[in-house]
Amino acid sequence: MENEVTIRIGGESGEGTISGGDILALAAARWGYHVYTFRTFPAEILGGPCMFQVRISDKHVRSMGDHADVLICLNKEAFDRNISDLRHGGVLVYDPSDFTPDSGDFITYPIPFNDLARKEVQLFQTKNMVMLGAISGLFGPPLEAITQVVESKLSRSRKSNPILMEKNMLALDIAQKYVTEQLPKRDAYQLGPVEKADRVVLNGNQAVVAGALMAHCGYFAGYPITPASDIMEGLAKELPKVGGTFLQAEDEIAAITSVLGASFGGIRAMTATSGPGFSLMSEAIGYASMAELPAVIVDAQRAGPSTGMPTKMEQSDLSFALYTSHGDTPRIVVAPADVADCYTLMVQAFNMAERYQMPVIFLSDQSLTARVESVDRSVFKPIHVEERIHNGHNGANGAASNGHAASVGEEEHAFARYAYTASGISPTTVPEPGAMPYVATGLEHDIYGHPNYEPEDHTAMMEKRFRKLITAADELPNPQRYGDIDATIGIIGWGSTEGTIQEAVDRARAKGYKVAALHPKILSPLPDRAIREFIHSVKTVIVPECNYSGQLANLLGAKYGLQAIRVNKFGGIPFTAGEILRAIEEVS
Amino acid sequence: MENEVTIRIGGESGEGTISGGDILALAAARWGYHVYTFRTFPAEILGGPCMFQVRISDKHVRSMGDHADVLICLNKEAFDRNISDLRHGGVLVYDPSDFTPDSGDFITYPIPFNDLARKEVQLFQTKNMVMLGAISGLFGPPLEAITQVVESKLSRSRKSNPILMEKNMLALDIAQKYVTEQLPKRDAYQLGPVEKADRVVLNGNQAVVAGALMAHCGYFAGYPITPASDIMEGLAKELPKVGGTFLQAEDEIAAITSVLGASFGGIRAMTATSGPGFSLMSEAIGYASMAELPAVIVDAQRAGPSTGMPTKMEQSDLSFALYTSHGDTPRIVVAPADVADCYTLMVQAFNMAERYQMPVIFLSDQSLTARVESVDRSVFKPIHVEERIHNGHNGANGAASNGHAASVGEEEHAFARYAYTASGISPTTVPEPGAMPYVATGLEHDIYGHPNYEPEDHTAMMEKRFRKLITAADELPNPQRYGDIDATIGIIGWGSTEGTIQEAVDRARAKGYKVAALHPKILSPLPDRAIREFIHSVKTVIVPECNYSGQLANLLGAKYGLQAIRVNKFGGIPFTAGEILRAIEEVS
Amino acid sequence: MSQTLILTPKDYKSEVKPTWCPGCGDFGVLNALYNSLAVMKLAPDQTVVVSGIGCSSRFPHFVQTFGFHSLHGRALPVAQGLKMSRPDLTVVAVGGDGDMFSIGAGHLIHAALRNIDITVVVMDNETYGLTKGQTSPTSPTGHKTKSTPYGLLASQFNPIATALSLNVSYVARGFSSKPKELATLIEQGIQHKGFSFIHVLSPCPTFYNTMDAWKTTVSTMPVDHDTHNRFKAMELSMETQKPYIGLFYQEERQTMDETTHQLMQQSSSFDINKYMAQYA
Amino acid sequence: MSQTLILTPKDYKSEVKPTWCPGCGDFGVLNALYNSLAVMKLAPDQTVVVSGIGCSSRFPHFVQTFGFHSLHGRALPVAQGLKMSRPDLTVVAVGGDGDMFSIGAGHLIHAALRNIDITVVVMDNETYGLTKGQTSPTSPTGHKTKSTPYGLLASQFNPIATALSLNVSYVARGFSSKPKELATLIEQGIQHKGFSFIHVLSPCPTFYNTMDAWKTTVSTMPVDHDTHNRFKAMELSMETQKPYIGLFYQEERQTMDETTHQLMQQSSSFDINKYMAQYA
């Protein structure tokens, strides 16, 4: 039997559907397996249908899986909503007291969840533990792995409520016994022992918080919004511990402008929001670009337009992120592909913001914010943090000291904050003893920051500001090609779909197709050389995106005249590897 | 002598530089000439250098002219700032008491403006009249033409101050006599009599106001901002006269959202702003697209990014206008080419907003807002106004009555406000006796407007909303090709540069080049067929834009994979025809 | 549906069932509004309920009138634009404390100054319900939430006091657990010519349960309170420990919508030819 | 430049010459600030003047300290973010009535609730100067401008009254033609620990010349006024016909910046390995 299974739990939120799934994923991971989760959220605050899916494998998991191998239904509605996603010949687990499924192409295990909880354990709210016990008995992981997690998770409430803890353990036990004794195993899914590995288990937003802390973020201001709120909440808790300050602002405009205030003070600052809040930040993002202030803006994309579907996934803010605000405003746009990127790329985002003195927009998305992955612990290592170069001190004028000769402004009485340089990067400074003051402004200005409307000045300043993007493109890492060197079909993607695309590439290659993929994480400035080479190395380029208009495809068209085959999904749910595979087969 | 001259007046604002120029332009136009003006604005509120240029011709004028034929300097700084724009062999008029120019390749007429005003007229503030008298004597138009304008302009102040009026007339007279008697004519510029024509003389913003009124705009809300404020001020004065209401909002977010409130009530509503305010409207523009509410947003572009240069010209909001707000949000974007368009296209903008139920962004720019043109009066004729189709009445459900069969929603108890239709256009309604209520929302919704997060629903609604753009592209007029049918060089432009481009095309053809131009006024949805045909009909395509990044070129690349030759000017000043001509010659 | 019909509260119930948690205070407010609308016999086809974003702002979907579920914080400008251009309609704006006092605070000030004839009902639960319980401007100092793990450091916003300082022409407070009194306040607010501000204590049992506290602290307006005495009203508004419910202040004065439409008495239809004469 | 140097007012003059019209009230405010800074010997390299957009908001360019000429209406959030993260700096926010009371009104409310230790100087000319004379929230009802050709229909905003209703911890009013008194108010405001709100009457002779009117109406604070009596202060603030200049109200209370940094006393540097243990 292969050591992999994808289990989906469907139920009512509040019933423990999600918490049960969380425990299962964590238990499997701690037992030594790779995990990758996908979940939906109910429309109501309390109650409402939801589901939790976890793919458990002894190999690295890169997508949520095409289908569920095992579907556990905690009520009838869960069956109706999810049965179509159960693979042919998969396993259905349900409680006969809820409903009886009309037979289909699946193996069924009827289990009296409700009775076991109500009658045997005599505490109905242990139903999700009953479910976990049954899962353990039928597919693994072993009960110990699960009890460990439950104990650690409930350790706090245990003190307050020791009986509950006992009952939970009892429920796990009873259910596990029930299935091993009463249900002859008729399916092929059985997780065997694997050796332990040093991994951490967390979701995208948690990794973003870790990244911000690693990057020495010293100020966060935000305004609550789904699915970005827990970044704010994480930093509200952690920043004071490391000497950073936090502000819940009155709105997103106050959040981003206060971030610019902190940045002017030399503090590495960020905000995190989603579409509606990001839209409100437009004007300030343009200001940051003009005044050349570092700032990191996380946009946890959700399904739009407008208020849209706050709890659904979409990759539809790229075009807006590339052109946010009026005028020609250089900015850096990055998009993490997975939980590891949420950490690593976040630190890089702060470094880029500081080095290139411009806003960096970090395009996460709803599926990634909630996706729990097991990641090698080594990924979360210390990363070099590029401090801002202060060289605006008396005598120390000119950009030389940050390695870029200032073409003008040496020996001046005023500080040439916006000196023209070959790299476009000008010397900078912050308020502190001995610093030479300057005034940041959104007006066009001369090298000293003084307002200036002369055509020559505006032209030169526009070129200087955009020169920083050229410098960045040279200095920043190129994306690595994945797949066949002699591929005829190329796939270019962005954001949280990388793993899914790579899995599809592998499956296509196994079927004999010649395929390769490129997945730029920096979307502004684009890694021109790498992309040009890739495009020219293949016959057809497929650009799969979870949006309507093909936003990356548009960018590639604008930049390289590429006429790609656009594969767009826009129902609020991520691609499966199978869907990408089908697209590959179709163009072949 | 050819009946054309371009006169530039350079001076200090407040000195009457601009008011003098206005009078000159109006006088020439009323005398029967075509005029086209260009001016700069001082950095200070009071005082500061500025200039006014008017091109006067008996032929239709389509650009501001490559150079000034005549430069009138009211002080030394004016000479230093403007002399480089005087054509070789041009005419310099100045007051020897201000300065003596070192001789150059120009004819000079020294005139003691200051003394004539101070000593002869004995009222220094008549200096600009002295200047006008001199212009009349040297080049025309005849004094009567000027006095007429002065009288009508000052008629109000005359009552209050009869002496001033007398002195003005005296000043005109004295100066005209002075030049005819003392200065032997040594140049070739002399405006001869032409027959009268029925034209109106106004600037872009004034035409926008006329267009809004013609379109039966019933509500305007705005917030002051250069260079859009006079649209607001014009409508504040005019709307009450025609039964419309006006609101100066507390900010641009309140302006646009209150416009959406009025639009929901069935009132044709608009706002007008510039870059910074437009950025603030992002979120609400996305809402209008999602809730399918008509709204017209005028963005009078100015040089950006950020606060930028409020009084300078730039075409740099196109990318932002195409992708304003997060998510995939269909909208219509139009850009007027001249003063006539500001009227005609404005009415169309309202009609499109009503018919396609989405926001229409009207991209004017600073140069067009201030550009005074003489336009055939016939242009400002009554234009058909498309009223919103109300068919959400009891019994009258379904889209049929607006000519689009509703695929669903007939005979329902709730109104299928967002019924799926072939055109994407759904039936609509407004609060009024007998109407069937519905709720507008920014959440994804079903055909009744009820919140709905199902993948199938979101997918279908996204397609429905975007289908309206396909319908619009079919129904809307195509741009007309200008120039050679067998052109090898094609120029695609947008916005206020059309006349300049066409003049360049003519001059190039006169030199034997095979050139044609296409100038789409609707930029979303693009007129695909017309553009594809044009692109394929030529060898090279030049895209001249007054911005840094080549925003139309990017759009054409994204849509058609076109790799155009980009000609970008970004100093805050419009193209001259000569500059476009040079670009044509270079590619040839 | 037309004005002549006899309407009962349930005629104002829409087919969309509230997504609110059991016990949410907003249910009380919703029922109060159903009653006010029925008592006033307001025509559903000429009444618009406008809201922003939040649990409370889901409101319009549950009312069988026209509705405008707008953007977070923007209910007031939407409502004002609608009322200015359609003075014939009844416009009620609803929303939460975050919607109206945090992101929407600026609009409140200007709605007060304009005194456009709309009624605003703020469901104040002293928290951000929809985003799961962060602090709002009306949360008490020291309040611990996920966004203030060490306790809220800001002062608590006093909506009534500020409304009075802005000379809002109708200022009242209600409590979701006293729907009858609340319905009356809403009725009076809608009848009041001008901007009516109704602050409603409406608990969020799920994220910040103030129900029991309010049930004990809420006190009724002193019977002798002179509702034309703005100073006295301010004094009463300072009583935050036992919040008064009832009418604090009322003043009849010019409304921007009415005065604007008086301006238009002699308006005529637009004639482009006449209009262009000024540019000839 | 370092704190030990003796600084005179003109040391705070920058090389950029004001673009203001002759007679603009803002000149008086600028000179008052030069004097306050000099008297307090504030280090130019550790002082930041933050502004929004407007004639008055050009201010920072004319002062030889650090400056942040931000966006229209956003001076307060910028200043708060700066002060929260850099409590060692002196932060002064300046702007106009449009900037602070129209587009920026919402931020004012929340700055008041947070009581972060910044000083805001509002140059109120009751008009939008930079955009050439439209009405502002402080324009008097009936005021005729290009944007209100038939007269302004809104009530006049009373900044002092609202600031008091928000319990702003330092509330004062000055007049640009009394720069000495103004300088003192600014000094006290900067010294005051908390959010200091200074409303300055600063006329715009070009678009709305209130100079002569104010010269006659402006009256000095009653000597016996108890600046800890918020109610009394409110009463005085209602006197709009003869606006009082001087200190209306002052109260020392916790500031968000200070309390936040107390929280951080035992903060340590970040250790990613330790931090990740929770996810192992």
Ligand SMILES: Cc1ncc(C[n+]2csc(CCOP(=O)(O)OP(=O)(O)O)c2C)c(N)n1
């Ligand atoms: C621009 C924007 N920012 C943030 C959000 C997220 N959001 C939705 S509701 C809400 C606040 C809800 O609080 P409140 O207004 O008090 O309503 P309640 O849910 O408590 O009834 C927030 C911050 C949003 N929808 N739009």
Ligand SMILES: Cc1ncc(C[n+]2csc(CCOP(=O)(O)OP(=O)(O)O)c2C)c(N)n1
């Ligand atoms: C977002 C935005 N909207 C509008 C403007 C245009 N604008 C510049 S200054 C100003 C108001 C100026 O009034 P005030 O703040 O009172 O300053 P003053 O010029 O009177 O000193 C406006 C509306 C802008 N710059 N940005």
Ligand code: SF4
């Ligand atoms: S979260 Fe709170 S406010 Fe929202 S519905 Fe539930 S109880 Fe009501």
Ligand code: SF4
């Ligand atoms: S316009 Fe008014 S506020 Fe602006 S500088 Fe001139 S006088 Fe001062």
Ligand SMILES: [Mg+2]
């Ligand atoms: Mg709330």
Ligand SMILES: [Mg+2]
């Ligand atoms: Mg002002």
